Amino acid sequence: MFKNDFPYFNNSKVVYLDNAATTQKPQVVIDAQVEYYTHYCANTHRSSFSDANKATQQYENARTTLKNFINASKNEEIIFTKGVTESINFVASSFAKKFDTIIISSLEHHSNIVPWHMQGRVLNKGLEVVKCTPNLEFDFEDFERLLQQHKNAFVSITHISNAFGTIHNIKAIIQLAHKYHTPVLIDGAQSLSHMPIDVQDLDADFFAISGHKTFGPTGVGALYVKEKYLKELAPYQTGGATIQSVDYLGSVLLDSPYAFEAGTQNIAGVIGFAQALEYLNHLGYDSIQKAEKQWYEYLDAQLHTIEDIVFYNTTHHAIGSRSFNIKGIIHDDIGILLDKMNIAVRVGHHCAQPIMKALNIKGTIRVSLAFYNDKKDIDAFINALKKAISLLKG
Amino acid sequence: MSIKTKIQAFKEDLDFFEDELQKYEFIIDLGKKLKPFDEKLQIDKNLVQGCTSQVWLVCEKKEDKLYFYGTSDAIIVKGLVYMILEIFSDATIEELNAIDMDIIKELNLSEVITPNRQSGLTGMIKKIKTYANEYKEMR
Numbered sequence: 002m003f004k005n006d007f008p009y010f011n012n013s014k015v016v017y018l019d020n021a022a023t024t025q026k027p028q029v030v031i032d033a034q035v036e037y038y039t040h041y042c043a044n045t046h047r048s049s050f051s052d053a054n055k056a057t058q059q060y061e062n063a064r065t066t067l068k069n070f071i072n073a074s075k076n077e078e079i080i081f082t083k084g085v086t087e088s089i090n091f092v093a094s095s096f097a098k099k100f101d102t103i104i105i106s107s108l109e110h111h112s113n114i115v116p117w118h119m120q121g122r123v124l125n126k127g128l129e130v131v132k133c134t135p136n137l138e139f140d141f142e143d144f145e146r147l148l149q150q151h152k153n154a155f156v157s158i159t160h161i162s163n164a165f166g167t168i169h170n171i172k173a174i175i176q177l178a179h180k181y182h183t184p185v186l187i188d189g190a191q192s193l194s195h196m197p198i199d200v201q202d203l204d205a206d207f208f209a210i211s212g213h214k215t216f217g218p219t220g221v222g223a224l225y226v227k228e229k230y231l232k233e234l235a236p237y238q239t240g241g242a243t244i245q246s247v248d249y250l251g252s253v254l255l256d257s258p259y260a261f262e263a264g265t266q267n268i269a270g271v272i273g274f275a276q277a278l279e280y281l282n283h284l285g286y287d288s289i290q291k292a293e294k295q296w297y298e299y300l301d302a303q304l305h306t307i308e309d310i311v312f313y314n315t316t317h318h319a320i321g322s323r324s325f326n327i328k329g330i331i332h333d334d335i336g337i338l339l340d341k342m343n344i345a346v347r348v349g350h351h352c353a354q355p356i357m358k359a360l361n362i363k364g365t366i367r368v369s370l371a372f373y374n375d376k377k378d379i380d381a382f383i384n385a386l387k388k389a390i391s392l393l394k395g
Numbered sequence: 396m397s398i399k400t401k402i403q404a405f406k407e408d409l410d411f412f413e414d415e416l417q418k419y420e421f422i423i424d425l426g427k428k429l430k431p432f433d434e435k436l437q438i439d440k441n442l443v444q445g446c447t448s449q450v451w452l453v454c455e456k457k458e459d460k461l462y463f464y465g466t467s468d469a470i471i472v473k474g475l476v477y478m479i480l481e482i483f484s485d486a487t488i489e490e491l492n493a494i495d496m497d498i499i500k501e502l503n504l505s506e507v508i509t510p511n512r513q514s515g516l517t518g519m520i521k522k523i524k525t526y527a528n529e530y531k532e533m534r
Binding site: 330331333334337338340341342392393395 | 415416419423447468469470471472509512
């Protein structure tokens with residue numbers, strides 16, 4: 002039913018189950034971008050002719066839409082970026098640089114590991130990793146121990162594991178970190194496509210958002226910054242539209258968010274992203290979560306009927322992604338055959354090599370659902386998986 | 396049989412299947428024909444560069460010809476390894492040193508094999524040429 006809103010499903014014969022990598026885009030998102038490029042294509046925040054004003058207005062409306070969507074208190078707290086990767090790199094090379102220690106979880110993807118490595122931080126030398134339980138759940142005791150040991154720390158933790166779907170209880174994580182006066186960045190790459198986010202209720206200090214994983218265009222995302230940290234936040238890149246005045250003696254920067262959005266932005270992308278959020282508002286998270294939960298449980302039940310399947314977590318406190326292997330078969334082999342049967346899943350390390358190494362595996366087969374997936378998709382996938390296994394083991 | 400003739404024979408076998416999945420089924424079955432490969436030889440020195448999965452390849456000289464043995468930890472790749480071993484074994488050092496081909500194109504596999512796997516196949520040929528070159532220099 003939801004698929005009718007997404008032109009991809011009319012044009013491709015692929016059973017799309019790779020939503021943790023990117024989601025499909027509804028027609029309204031595509032239309033909004035076409036509308037910008039074909040009717041009022043002009044730069045924002047610079048010129049003041051009519052189309053430029055309209056572009057600026059639409060761009061700033063998008064900021065308000067996102068602010069309301071995540072219940073931020075002010076538009077100034079919303080900074081548009083290229084995506085989660087840029088949001089984390091921004092904080093890493095700016096605000097978080099001054100901290101002695103960065104604390105991450107065991108389930109991070111490379112976007113929340115490599116930026117810290119680039120600062121010369123490695124395990125036990127400026128970087129600490131919170132342990133997880135055998136079911137890949139966050140170990141709060143270990144976390145508290147790290148918070149006690151590292152007084153001058155910054156916490157940067159994913160909300161939902163892209164590889165395993167594990168949901169971290171970020172409200173409790175933030176509360177505990179704040180008890181030790183430690184600020185927290187939440188990597189929300191996988192969040193908004195599955196559940197509502199209220200940054201005030203969570204008391205998040207920084208929240209990284211992806212557009213393209215939330216049914217919006219690629220190359221757009223955002224960073225929420227709690228107002229009290231805006232003054233301490235230095236831009237990590239500067240340029241056009243970030244300044245109040247410039248002469249050869251120096252530059253005076255504008256306030257947030259403009260100081261942080263250097264150069265011409267992905268205007269069409271931002272406008273399209275706002276439409277994706279409006280679309281989600283229109284559907285409502287209740288119906289999104291109802292649809293998703295039903296098929297996630299069905300997927301899990303169907304996978305359990307497969308002989309020699311190995312899981313690394315349960316579906317308890319997990320959403321969207323389900324990762325597994327088949328004993329005696331390398332995940333790559335399954336991926337190749339599924340592709341030949343027009344099933345799109347991801348096989349490999351899912352840009353999360355450290356947790357794969359900890360589990361002593363090279364990777365998994367990951368099915369990741371979005372609300373538009375249905376029983377037909379899962380049945381097609383399960384049949385193809387069974388066929389692939391029988392070909393490989395036959 | 397020359398290298399060219401052997402390639403042609405595999406190409407005809409592969410071209411027989413219009414359905415890509417059937418092509419893979421054929422490749423998987425070829426992998427089952429691989430001779431057992433000594434685990435002691437599954438060491439870094441014998442690894443082929445460029446493969447997504449692990450491929451080990453060793454070489455043996457009998458009279459003036461070279462013979463190759465190998466395996467992979469991936470089932471589909473085993474079939475590809477089998478083809479490569481069959482094609483290039485029982486050839487002279489001169490013949491192997493003269494190889495200058497795009498094996499993927501020769502076997503008409505560019506549509507079937509992903510770019511990642513293609514570099515693995517190219518890696519196997521490189522390894523074979525390295526072995527042939529080592530024997531040439533030993534002379």
